[in-house]
Amino acid sequence: MAPMPITHDEVPELSTIWLRVFLEVARHGSFTVAARALGWTQSAVSRQVASLEAALGGGPLFDRLPRGVRLTEAGRLLVPYAETVAAALHDARRELGALREAAGGRLRFGAFATADAALVPHALARFHARHPRVRVTREEGFTPALLDRLTAGHLDLAIVSTTGRAPLESYVLHHLLDEPLYVAVAADHPLAGQDGPVPLGRFADADWISGSARPEGTLLDAALRQGFRPRVAHVVGEWTAKQGYVAAGLGVTLVPALAAESVRPDIRLLRVLDEGGPARAVYAATARGRSLTPAAVAFLGALREATARIPA
16 A cells, blocks of 8 residues: 655654754764854753654654763664755755856856857857856747747846847846948949948849848848838848858848858948948847846856957
């Protein structure tokens, strides 16, 4: 017959102080020596042991001898359980201390794809150098999906952007940068040697390469704000493939500053003239009402430092 499960009412309420005193007495075989080690009086040690004995049913845990004490059978049975509790509390205290110092624990974050080109690697390298014991897990995705993961509690922090018109108002937003845009053109494009920012309207008649046939909700929203609807000639989702199309002279594409470091050498980047504000903002989003872990706070600092490497 299977044993009956223990109910909450049947679990004895034990003070960890009682267990600590019990182990000291068991270790030294003396109330007097245990009291000296703890910095207590002998009578205080006796009261703690008596309270533990009462909580466990009243049986003695020690036999009183002319000189010192000796564990009873019940006392010998209790020792490994008390040691397990003491060790678990010690480990918990150590891990909590490490968590407070961001020296341990975990960090779960997500980022959109172009943030992974430069911002995230630079920030993560700094973070790893300072906090090598933190367990880091990273996800990549579009901003709306990352925000859903953040809301569900699967992420501590998400690096998101205003592209895609995701509803950001429900989150705590830690501003990282206002990101300029570049137009990528082939090396032999007539504007390839242009110095200074170029109005996006100069490319109103160009063939565009984009990850979507519709500009709404993409970087090409910037073209709509400038009064023209770009002609998407080629829908290409993968970033390196877009560059190949540009290098072959099949069209132009928009490149965010976060990805500017990773462009191939046979295309040129022309800075888009900011007309009416930056193309998009980049944030580290956290869940409203949820405390940041020390590791997340430290990673947020590393992200802020890494933004200094993003081309202006």
